[in-house]
Amino acid sequence: MKKFFEVILLACGLCFLEAQEQTVQEELFQEQVDENLIISKINFIGLKKTRESYIQSKVKKFLNEPGSEENLHNLETTLQLEGLFNDIKIESEKKNDTECELNISVTEKITFIPLPFAMYSDTGFMAGGVIMDTNAFGRKDMFMFGGFFSKETLSGMAAFSKSAGEHGRPGISVFVSTAKKFPEYDNLSEEVVLKFKTIAFDANLLISEKFSEHIAFSNGFSFSSSSNRDVSDYEGFSPESIITGSVSLSLGYSKSDWNGVFMSTNSASISAEAGLTNSDEKKFRYPRRFSFSIGEQHPIFWDRFRIYQKISGFYGIDNHISAFTGQGAGSVSILPGYFVTERILGGNAGFELALKKFSWGMISIYADYQLVYAQDFTIEGDGDYEFEHGANGGMRLYLAKIAFPALGIGLSYNVTHNRWQFSAAMGVSF
Numbered sequence: 001m002k003k004f005f006e007v008i009l010l011a012c013g014l015c016f017l018e019a020q021e022q023t024v025q026e027e028l029f030q031e032q033v034d035e036n037l038i039i040s041k042i043n044f045i046g047l048k049k050t051r052e053s054y055i056q057s058k059v060k061k062f063l064n065e066p067g068s069e070e071n072l073h074n075l076e077t078t079l080q081l082e083g084l085f086n087d088i089k090i091e092s093e094k095k096n097d098t099e100c101e102l103n104i105s106v107t108e109k110i111t112f113i114p115l116p117f118a119m120y121s122d123t124g125f126m127a128g129g130v131i132m133d134t135n136a137f138g139r140k141d142m143f144m145f146g147g148f149f150s151k152e153t154l155s156g157m158a159a160f161s162k163s164a165g166e167h168g169r170p171g172i173s174v175f176v177s178t179a180k181k182f183p184e185y186d187n188l189s190e191e192v193v194l195k196f197k198t199i200a201f202d203a204n205l206l207i208s209e210k211f212s213e214h215i216a217f218s219n220g221f222s223f224s225s226s227s228n229r230d231v232s233d234y235e236g237f238s239p240e241s242i243i244t245g246s247v248s249l250s251l252g253y254s255k256s257d258w259n260g261v262f263m264s265t266n267s268a269s270i271s272a273e274a275g276l277t278n279s280d281e282k283k284f285r286y287p288r289r290f291s292f293s294i295g296e297q298h299p300i301f302w303d304r305f306r307i308y309q310k311i312s313g314f315y316g317i318d319n320h321i322s323a324f325t326g327q328g329a330g331s332v333s334i335l336p337g338y339f340v341t342e343r344i345l346g347g348n349a350g351f352e353l354a355l356k357k358f359s360w361g362m363i364s365i366y367a368d369y370q371l372v373y374a375q376d377f378t379i380e381g382d383g384d385y386e387f388e389h390g391a392n393g394g395m396r397l398y399l400a401k402i403a404f405p406a407l408g409i410g411l412s413y414n415v416t417h418n419r420w421q422f423s424a425a426m427g428v429s430f
Contacts, residue, residue: 035068037092037100045105050084051138057165058082061213067092067100075102077258084109084135086400109403111135115146126150134403155179164210171208177201185321186338188376188386189417196231196239200224200322214255220248220273226322242320244287246275257298261354261362262306264298277320287319291329297352304354308368311347324377332370333423334390334414339377343385346372348392361400367393370412388416394423 042059044052062075072090079088087107092100111134118127128148136143140163147156157177164171178201185194201224208218228239252269273289297308314329319342327335330346350368369391376383394410412421 035066036098037067037094038098039063039065039067039071039102040095040099041101043101043103045103046107048108049111049135049138050108050140054139055079055082055084062102067102072102073258077256077263079104079106080258080263081256082140083403084111084140108135109401111403113402113404115404117148128155152182152184153179155181164208164216168209171210173204173206173208175202175204184338185340185377186336187378187383188335188339188374188388190336190339190419192338193377194231194239194321194379196228198226198228198239198322200226214253216252216254218248218250218252220250222246222248222275224322226320239321240279242277242279242322244275244277244320244323246273246287248273248289259299259303261303261357262297262299262352264306266296266298268292268294285318287323288317289319289323290315293331295331305351307349307351309347309349311345313345314341314343316342327372330372330374332372333392333410334370334388334412334421335372335374337421337423339374341374341377344372344374346370346374350392352396359400362398364396364398365394366396367391386416388414390414390416 039062042056042063044055047055058078059075062071062078065071072092076088076090079085085106086109087105089105091103091105093103094100113133114129114131116127116129118125126148127150128146130144130146132142132144132146134140134142141161143158143160145156145158147154149155155177156179157175159173159175161173162171179199181198181200183194183196183198184192187193202222203224204220204222206218206220208216210216223243223245225243226239227241229241231239248271250269250271252267254265254267256266257264270292271290275287277285277287279285291312291314293310293312295308295310295312297306299306310331312329312331314325316323316325321340324340324342325344326340327333327344327346330344331348332346348368348370350366352364352366354362354364356363369389371387371389373385373387375385390413392410392412394408396406396408398406407425409424410422412423413419414421
C-alpha cells in the first residue's frame with residue numbers, strides 16, 4: 001500500500017512539471033496574438049482523410065472575428081469536440097495591418113478500427129468484435145457492424161450515423177440488431193427473479209436537427225420484436241412474445257470547453273416516447289417512457305483535476321420487460337448487473353485526476369458517490385421502491401491516436417447491501 005501511494009505521488013509530481021511547461025508555452029503563444037487583427041482565412045495543414053470542406057464548415061463562424069486569445073481558445077475547443085485530431089497547433093500569421101490568417105496543423109487520429117474485444121465483470125464473460133469507421137467519407141459519418149457472444153447472448157448489429165449540419169441539414173442514425181438471448185433478471189437483492197429464452201430483433205431510426213450550436217432536437221422511430229419461450233423454474237408465468245412500434249421526441253443541450261487535458265461540459269436532455277404493443281392475449285397496450293439527464297464536469301484548482309456530477313431518471317408506464325432499463329439510466333453502477341426496472345432516479349458526484357499524459361494517451365483515476373431510488377423487479381408486477389447508495393472508483397485510459405472513447409475498469413461498493421461489484425467497460429454507445 002505504501003508503494004502504491006509513492007507511485008501516485010510521483011505521477012502527480014510529473015503532472016505538475018508538465019503543467020508548468022505547458023503554462024510557459026501558452027504564455028509565449030499569448031505574446032504572439034494580436035487581438036486587433038481580424039481572421040480573414042483559416043488554413044489546415046495535415047489533413048489526410050478528413051475533407052477540407054467538412055472541417056472548414058465547422059470553423060467558418062470564426063472568420064471575420066478578432067484573432068483574440070478567447071476566439072483561438074474557442075476554435076481549439078471546436079476542433080477537439082470533433083474527436084478527429086490528436087495534435088492541434090494554431091499559429092496566427094499577420095497579413096496586413098487589419099487582417100491575419102490562421103494556420104492550423106493537425107495530426108489525424110486513426111478512425112478505421114477493427115476491434116476484437118473480450119471483457120469480464122461480475123455479470124460474466126463477453127467476447128466479440130466490431131469493425132467501425134468514425135470518419136467515414138471524410139465527413140465524420142460513422143458506420144459499424146459486428147457482434148458478440150456471452151453466456152446469455154449471441155448478437156449481431158450494424159449502425160450508420162450522419163451528424164446534423166447547418167442550414168437545416170438534418171442528421172440521421174440507423175441501428176439494427178438481432179440476438180438470441182438467455183436473459184436472467186435479478187432483483188435489488190441480487191436474487192434471480194426470472195430466466196427465459198428469446199429471439200429478438202430491433203431497428204431504430206433517429207432524425208436530428210440542430211437549433212443552434214448548443215441545442216439539438218431529435219425524432220426517433222423504433223420497431224422491435226421478441227419471441228420468448230422456455231421459462232425455467234417459474235411455472236405459471238411466461239413473458240409475452242410481442243411486436244412493438246414507438247415514436248420518440250428528444251431535446252438536448254450541451255456546451256463544452258477544452259483546457260488541454262479535460263473537456264468541461266454542461267449538458268441536459270429530456271425525452272418522451274410512446275408506442276403500441278400487442279400481446280399473446282391479442283390485446284393491445286400503449287407503453288410510454290419518459291427520461292431526463294442533467295450533467296456537469298469541469299476542472300477545479302488544477303487543469304488535471306476535475307469534478308463531475310450527474311442526475312438522471314427513467315419513468316415507464318405499461319412497458320414490456322424487454323423495454324425495461326438498467327442501472328445506467330440512473331447514472332449509477334452500484335446495482336446488480338442483471339437488474340432491470342421500469343422506474344429509476346439516481347445520481348453521482350465525484351472527481352477525476354489525470355495521472356499522466358503519454359504520446360499514445362492519458363491515464364486517470366476517478367471516484368464518486370452514488371444515490372439511487374428504483375422500483376424493484378418482480379414477476380408479480382410492480383415492486384416496492386427502494387433507496388440505495390454506495391461508492392464507486394477506478395481507472396480510465398483515454399487513447400490519443402485512435403478515435404475511440406475511454407476504456408475503464410471500476411469497483412463499486414453498495415453500502416445498503418454490503419456488496420462489492422467489479423466492472424470493465426468501453427466508452428461506446430449507439
